Amino acid sequence: MDLITITTTLLTVILGAIGIMAFGIIFGLFYKGIDRKIAAHMQGRIGPPVIQPFRDVRKLFVKENIIPENAIDWVFNLAPLVGLVASCTILLYLPIGGQPAILDGILTAKGDILLILYLLLIPSLAMVIGGFSSGSPYATVGAQREMATMMAYEFPLAIIIVSIAWRLSFVEGSTHVFTVSTLTTTPLWGIVGPIGFIGSIILLLALVIVTPAELSKIPFDSPEAETEIADGLMVEYSGRNLAMFYLTDGVKTVVMGAIIIALFFPYNLSPILGLTDLAAVSVDIVFFLFKLFLVILFSVTLIRVAVARLKIDQVVYTYWVPLTLMSLVGLICIMWDQTIMTQFGIPKVIEMLGLI
Secondary structure, eight states, X not given: OOHHHHHHHHHHHHHHHHHHHHHHHHHHHHHHHHHHHHHHHHTTOOOOOTTHXXXXXXXXXXXXXXXXXXXXXXXXXXXXXHHHHHHHHHHTTSOBTTBOOTTTTTSSTTOHHHHHHHHHHHHHHHHHHHHHHTTOHHHXXXXXXXXXXXXXXXXXXXXHHHHHHHHHTTSTTOOOTTSHHHHHHSOGGGTOOHHHHHHHHHHHXXXXXXHHHHTTOTTSOGGGOHHHHTTGGGTTOOHHHHHHHHHHHHHHHHHHHHHHHHHHOOOOSHHHHTOOHHHHHHHXXXXXXXXXXXXXXXXXXXXXXXXXXXXXXXXXXXXXXXXXXHHHHHHHHHHHHHHHHHHHOHHHHHHHTTOO
C-alpha cells in the first residue's frame, strides 16, 4: 500500500476507535441506568433516574483517589485503565448497527472471535490483579472468587463459539468461520434444520446465562458481594480508579450484548424496508440499540431480579456441570442436524418429523 492509503486507513481506525469508545461508554452507562430503573420497578421501588450512572461517574472523577498503605501503587492504579482499554478494544472487532467492525479485515482477519474471547478475560484479570495488589483481605477473597468464576464460565462460552463456527464450516463458500464478519453474514437460524434449530436455542440460552457472570451481576456476583465481603474486589478503590472500573462495566455490558446480537441476531431492518444511505444507517443503528436493550433486559435485568445471589461453590457447579452439559447438548443437536441434513435434505427431514 502507498503512503496515502496507509495514512487514510490509520486515520479511519483512530477516528473510529474514538467514536466507538464514546459509543460504548455513553450507551453502557445509559443501559446501566435503564437496568437499575426497570429492576427497581420490578421490586416495587421508584429507583434512581436513568442518568444516575452519569452522575455517579462525574462524582467519582472529582473525588480523591485514595491508595491503601499496603498497596502496590503502580499495579493498583494501572489495573482499572487496563480493564477499560481492553473492553473498548473488543468493540473495535464487533459490528455495530449493521456497520462493519472498525478493525474488520485489518488485524486477525482469520480469527477475531478467538481474539475477543481472550480480550474478554482482561477486564476480569485486571480486577483480580487490582484486588490482590490492594493488600486488603476482603479484596483478596474477592479476587480468588473472581478467578474461580472465570474458570467456570469460560468453558461453556468456548463450546458455544466452537459449535456455531463448526456448523458454518459446512456452508458452501464460507471461509474463515472464526471471524465475526462470517458469523454475522451467515445467520445460524438460516442454515440449520429442525434439530439444529433446537440446538441453536439451547446455545442461546447458555450464552444468556453466561452473560451475568461475565458482568459480575446477581446471581453470579459473589466476587463483589457487598453483604459478605464489603464489595470484595472494589473495596479499596475510590475516585477516578473506581470510576474507570465503573466505565469498564458499562462498556462490557454493551460488548456482551453486541456479541449475542452478532452470533444470533445479526439482522437489519434497512434491507426489509428498502432503505439506503443515511436512512439505512440510522434505522439499523436504532434497531441495534433496541436489540441491545432486549438482550440486556433478558440476560441481566430479569435474571438478577428473579434469582438470589449464589455461593461461590454454587456458581462454579452451575457452569461446570449443568451449563456445560447444556452447551454440549446444543453442540450435539447441531452435529446431528448436519449429519441428517447431509443425508436427507431439509424437505425430507421436515417430512420425517411430521412437521408438514
